[in-house]
Amino acid sequence: xxxAADIPMGSVRVKSMHPxxxxxxxxxxxxxxxxxxxxxxYIVKKAEGDWLIFKFPExxxxxxLVIVISSVTMHLAYLAAKKNNLLLLRIYLGTTGLLAxxxxxxxxxxxxxxxxxxxxxxxxxxxxxIYIFTGLHGLHLVGGIIFLGVVLINAFxxxxxxxxxxxxxxxxxxxxxxxxxxLYLYLFLLLNN
Amino acid sequence: xxxxxxxxxxHLAHDDHxxxxxxxxxxxxxxxxxxxIAKQFLLSGIFWAIIGGGLSIIFRLQLxxxxxxxxxxxxxxxKWITEGGKLDSEFYLxxxxxxxxxxxxxVLTAGLxxxxxxxxxxxxxxxxxxxxxxxxxxxxWMFVVASIIMFISLFIETGPAAGGWTVYPPLSALxxxxxxxxxxxxxxxxxxxxxxxxxxxxxxxxxTTVINLRTEGMSFSRLPLTIWAFFITAVIGLLSxxxxxAAALLLVFDRSFGTSFYLSExxxxxxxxxxVGGSPILYQHLFWFLGHPEVYIVILPALGITSEVISTNxxxxxxxxxxxxxxxxxxAFLSFVVWAHHMFVTGMNPFLGSIFxxxxxxxAVPSAVKAFNYITTLWKGNIVFTPAMLFSIGMVSxxxxxxxxxxxxxxxxxxxxxxxxxxxxxxxxxxxxxxxFFGMLAGIYHWFPKMYGRMLDNRLGYIHFWLSFVGIYLVFxxxxxxxxxxxxxxxxxxxxxxxxxxFGDLNAFVSIAAIITFGAQFIFIFNxxxxxxxxxxxxxxxxxxxxxxWTTPVNPGHGNWPGAIPTVYRWPYDYSKPGAPDDxxxxxxxxxxxxxxxxEYEKELxxxxxxxxxxEE
Numbered sequence: 072x073x074x075a076a077d078i079p080m081g082s083v084r085v086k087s088m089h090p091x092x093x094x095x096x097x098x099x100x101x102x103x104x105x106x107x108x109x110x111x112x113y114i115v116k117k118a119e120g121d122w123l124i125f126k127f128p129e130x131x132x133x134x135x136l137v138i139v140i141s142s143v144t145m146h147l148a149y150l151a152a153k154k155n156n157l158l159l160l161r162i163y164l165g166t167t168g169l170l171a172x173x174x175x176x177x178x179x180x181x182x183x184x185x186x187x188x189x190x191x192x193x194x195x196x197x198x199x200x201i202y203i204f205t206g207l208h209g210l211h212l213v214g215g216i217i218f219l220g221v222v223l224i225n226a227f228x229x230x231x232x233x234x235x236x237x238x239x240x241x242x243x244x245x246x247x248x249x250x251x252x253x254l255y256l257y258l259f260l261l262l263n264n
Numbered sequence: 265x266x267x268x269x270x271x272x273x274x275h276l277a278h279d280d281h282x283x284x285x286x287x288x289x290x291x292x293x294x295x296x297x298x299x300x301i302a303k304q305f306l307l308s309g310i311f312w313a314i315i316g317g318g319l320s321i322i323f324r325l326q327l328x329x330x331x332x333x334x335x336x337x338x339x340x341x342x343k344w345i346t347e348g349g350k351l352d353s354e355f356y357l358x359x360x361x362x363x364x365x366x367x368x369x370x371v372l373t374a375g376l377x378x379x380x381x382x383x384x385x386x387x388x389x390x391x392x393x394x395x396x397x398x399x400x401x402x403x404x405w406m407f408v409v410a411s412i413i414m415f416i417s418l419f420i421e422t423g424p425a426a427g428g429w430t431v432y433p434p435l436s437a438l439x440x441x442x443x444x445x446x447x448x449x450x451x452x453x454x455x456x457x458x459x460x461x462x463x464x465x466x467x468x469x470x471x472t473t474v475i476n477l478r479t480e481g482m483s484f485s486r487l488p489l490t491i492w493a494f495f496i497t498a499v500i501g502l503l504s505x506x507x508x509x510a511a512a513l514l515l516v517f518d519r520s521f522g523t524s525f526y527l528s529e530x531x532x533x534x535x536x537x538x539x540v541g542g543s544p545i546l547y548q549h550l551f552w553f554l555g556h557p558e559v560y561i562v563i564l565p566a567l568g569i570t571s572e573v574i575s576t577n578x579x580x581x582x583x584x585x586x587x588x589x590x591x592x593x594x595x596a597f598l599s600f601v602v603w604a605h606h607m608f609v610t611g612m613n614p615f616l617g618s619i620f621x622x623x624x625x626x627x628a629v630p631s632a633v634k635a636f637n638y639i640t641t642l643w644k645g646n647i648v649f650t651p652a653m654l655f656s657i658g659m660v661s662x663x664x665x666x667x668x669x670x671x672x673x674x675x676x677x678x679x680x681x682x683x684x685x686x687x688x689x690x691x692x693x694x695x696x697x698x699x700x701f702f703g704m705l706a707g708i709y710h711w712f713p714k715m716y717g718r719m720l721d722n723r724l725g726y727i728h729f730w731l732s733f734v735g736i737y738l739v740f741x742x743x744x745x746x747x748x749x750x751x752x753x754x755x756x757x758x759x760x761x762x763x764x765x766x767f768g769d770l771n772a773f774v775s776i777a778a779i780i781t782f783g784a785q786f787i788f789i790f791n792x793x794x795x796x797x798x799x800x801x802x803x804x805x806x807x808x809x810x811x812x813x814w815t816t817p818v819n820p821g822h823g824n825w826p827g828a829i830p831t832v833y834r835w836p837y838d839y840s841k842p843g844a845p846d847d848x849x850x851x852x853x854x855x856x857x858x859x860x861x862x863x864e865y866e867k868e869l870x871x872x873x874x875x876x877x878x879x880e881e
Contacts, residue, residue, distance in 0.1 A: 090395035090476045097468040097502060104506035108553065112510070112546055116525075121541040193522040196541050203517070 095241045099248050102211060106204070106252065110259060113200050117263060123195035127264050128184040134177035135257050141170035142250040149243050155233050157226065164223045167246070171216050178205050197264075204256050208249070215249050218242050294405075296397030297822055301404050302383035303715060306708070308411060309375020310789065315415075316366035317782050323359045326351045328775025330759045330768075344423070353756040357426040358444050360754050362418065364429030365452070369459055370414070372562040372700045374407050377463075377501075380565055380707050381470045381494040383715065387813035388488050390479025390830060392823045395472040399465050406462035410455045417451035425452035428754060430551055433526035433544050437518045440532050450519070453512050460505045460512075467505075470498035479812070481832035486851065488811050488836040489582060492589050493568020496596045497561050503600070504557035511550035518542070545610050552603035559696045560599045564592060566703020567634060567663075570656040572836075573706050574638055576809045577653035578645030579847050581837035584637045591630035591637075598627045608676045609683045617676040624674040628667070635664050646840065646847070650807065651725030655706035658733045659699050666695025669744065684754075687747025690740045698736045705732075705788070712792075713806050717819040718799030724791040728784055735781030742770050810836045810850045833873065 116122075148163035182202070185191075190198035222242045225231050231239050295301060322341075325332060334341075335349040344355040382400065386393055394400045417424040426444025427436035431452065439446040474487075474495045487495075514525040518539075526547045527539035575582040582588060604612060604620040638660045647653065669691040672678050682688060705728075712720045751764050758764045758771060805814040812832070816824050830852035838849040843861035855862050855870035862870055 088476060090472045093476060094395065094399070094468050094472045097471055098464075101464050101468070101502050101506045104503055105510050108507040108510040108550060112514070112525075112550060115549065116543060116546060119543055192517075194524075196524055199517070199523045199525065203514070207513075 089237055091237065092241055092244070095244055099245070102248075103252075105207065106256070109200070109203065109207075113259075113263065116196055116200070121195075123190065123197040124264075125185070125188050125190050125198070127261055128181040130177060130181040130184055131257055131261075134174050134181065135254060137170055137174045137177060138250045138253050141167050141174065142247050144170065145243050145246045149236075149239055152226075152231050152236060152239050153233050157229065157232065160231060161223065161226050164219065164226055168216060168219050168223065171212060171219070175209055175212060178209055181205070201260060204260065208253055208256060211252075212249055215242075215245055218245065294401060296393070296401045298382045298386050298394045298397070298400060299715070299820065299824075301400050302379050304404050305374060305378030305382060305407070306715075308407065309371050309379060309704075310792070312366050312370040312375065312411070313785075314789075315418075316363050316371055317785065319359045319363040319366070321779060321782050322351070323356055323363070324775040324778045326356060326756070327758065328772040328778075330757055351756075354426060354443055355423055356756045357428075357442065357754065358423045358448070361426050361428055361431075361444065362414075362424050365414070365425070367697065368429060368558065368562065369456070370411065372697070372704070373463065373558070374459070376565050376700060376704045376707075377470075377494065377497055377561065378404070378407065378466060379704075380490070380569060380711075381466070381498065383711065384490055384813065385470055385473050385494055386477070387714070387816065387820070387824060388491050388811050388836075389474060389477065389482050390812050390825075390832065391473060391477040392825075392829070394469050395477060396469055399469050403462045403465035403469065406458050406465065410458035410462060413451050413455040413458065417448050417455070420447055420451070422446045422448055424448040430548075430555065431515070432551075433515060433518065433547050434530055437515060437527055438530070438532070438537075439519075453516055453519075456512055457509065460509045463501050463505050467498040467501040470494055471502065474498075479829045479832055482851075485586075486832055486835045489571035489585070489588050489592075490565075490568040490811075492592055493564045493571070496592050497564045497568075500557045500564075500596050500599060501561050504554040504561070507550055508554035508558075511547060511554070514550075515547065545607070548607050548610060549603070552606045553600070555606065556603040557596075557599040559692070560595055562696055562700045563663075563703075564595070566659060566700040566706075567592070569703045569707040569710070570638065570659050572809075572811070573652045573656040573710050574641050574660075575837050575839065576710075576807050577648045577650055577656075578641050579648065579839045580641055580645040581839055582637065583640040583643075584633070585835065585837060587633050588637055591633040594630040595627060598623060598630070602627065605674055605676070605679070608679045614676070621674060621676045625671065627674075628671060631663075631667055635660060635667070648807075650709065651720070651722060651729055652706045652710035652807075654726070654729045654733075655702045655709060658729065659702035659706060661733075662694050662699040662702060662736070666691055666693075666699060666740075670695060681750075682747060684752050685747040686743045686751050686753055689753050690743035690747060693740050693743075694736075698740070702732075708792070710807065711813075712795065712799075713802030713818075714813055714816075714820075716796045716799070717802055718795050719802050719806065720795045720799060721791050724787055728788045728791065731784035731787070732781055735777050735784060738777035739774055739781060742774050746770065805850075808846075808848050810838060810848050812851055815850065815852055833869075 144163045144167045148160050148167060151157075151159035151163055182205070185198065185201065190201075192199055192202040219242060222231060222239050225238060291297075292300065295304075322337070325334065333349040334345050334351055337351075338345045341351075341355070344352045346352055382394070385391070414424075422443040424444060425431060425436070425448045426442050427449065431449065435441050436445050436449050439449075474491060478487075514523075517523040518526050522538070524539035524542040526544050527537065527542040528544075529540060530537045571582055571588060602620060602624045604616065605624045608617050608620075642657070669687065673682060673688060673691055709720055709725055712718070746764075746767050749764065749767065751758065751761075751767065758767060802818055804818055807814075812830060815830050817826060831854075832851045833854045834849065834851055836851050838844075840847045841849060841858075841861045844858060845860070849858055849861070854873045855866045856873045859867075859870070
């Protein structure tokens, strides 16, 4: 019964990895390429001068903390699923989702901090870039929240448990990636401001 | 907990023996079968190729016959024909822009990779289908959305995008600049976003399938070179298309929201625009970081197809299998570090330019390895001149003659003179345009029997080949001279400059050759559609080829193999092996069945095969 343990795709054994998990990693690479290219554009643009100096929003510290906590609760949800503790699974998934919404609200509050300094999306490129980075990251997070919602619905339908972990694992991978991506963006923008 | 669904994913295993009738919509439109999706990409590619080629004929008429009355085109072009019966000069720019966009992205990227990656990857690695049929379907329909938007943009009042296929700002960013930078440009950008999404969905699928779904025994060192090429192509696409997305995104914000990423201190009619602090060069860096890998996205699948076709029809193993893989990888790696050779004239630091020049010229090495290996594979082979083989040889010819001029253009000192002249046009139309196009045609001629269960007509194939091959050289060879003379590309009229009026006859000649070449493609299109219904019935393995797709039934159903998927025992190039009764040994034949042709180390492998069989029972 060795073969049944693998994921059957047709009757071929999967060689190395769950194909959907692998596809998620590839998707992450392509998202990463967007942010890498924007980062390099940022560096090149900054080196050309004509760069507005402004106070870096303090509120980003709070949102960074929120997204890190949401990664922790996501991992706790995964552990709960592994132990078939469905109640905790649902609670942790729900908490993760709420934290994510909180993060997005926090990002908008941070934008307010920029606006009070007269740094708008339209204007000096230094400001526009911050909006682009946070906005694009936020959009990807919205996608993550939708994915999380799907996992949560499946958790209520008893479809997420120790024998069916693939979906929550893929979701967790994406979630941790978005958290890590934000921390990178935070540091990048802080150090290059 | 008692209701928890604990059936392990076994039920996911699709029972392929079971036949279920599909409705027209799920079979031909929203299909998840990789073979049907491949055909969908092929047919859309042909559709776009006719449009893209047709546009080029219209502007070739203007270039070759500047005094010609084009009143007869009014039914198609409407007000783009001026009162005097001439082609509108802004529409000329739109024509070259759309010709480039359509050919590079919609025909040679989606039409080529989309068709053959989808069709051949599962068939040649021994998989039932792609890793995700749904994502594959989504990829095609994203492409359809992109196509529809791009197609509609051809008919809007202000005309389609007209800033060149590279859509450099500030020209493309300011609707005041030219009509084409208005709604047409917006539609171009929206279409490209869908196109990028389509390519990424497809690419993720190709990579996942190649890595995860190979059949028993299909190690990476036994993969056909087609699969290697498609695989690396998908990797390049995955890394470069997101960068185009970033570039396009910033351009969208500059155009529609008033940001200044690419715009700075611009005066239009004496009035200053509010934008300050942007840099148009930034766009060029981002664009060419995609743009250069893109030309390899176009050419690598064609090289892969050519490897397969040349080896099969030379009845010889491909020369330097590992060198072929190595050169594909080297080209893929180098493609990411040479982008600035498109920008030698942007005022870049000459020292930086010399670094990019050095890296660019290194590409000649893996390219030469490939050309050498094709020729040595042909050398002393029992060559079978099928139409596919002729197109493959033609592809190698274009790849070499177009590649040679790349050596000139890669040198920054020479490029500064030749930049944006017809020399560049001649170079990339040969090495990337025509070569990739011939690779695609070779693929269609070679795998048509597998796609439709019938053969294409050979005689029409030969006529199609010779007219195209000679025609393409007649079109693009003279353009080198026009380019060396200094005539810039994308200019509406030759005749306004005395220096170039001597090239009038040559231009007329080029235009006539272009019309003949374009006309010859309709022979192919007739052959294609006629043979789908009336062609000679194909046998299971018409080219006596080794790869796995020829072990499927003539018309493979959903799931490709009716029984178990064959196991692979050997590499795909065992042609004319000494001692073997036939001149080919397909990949699924074990060494234990071919004792007469086994080499020493293969005899050892044969023993292990038998041992493992005993173990299984």
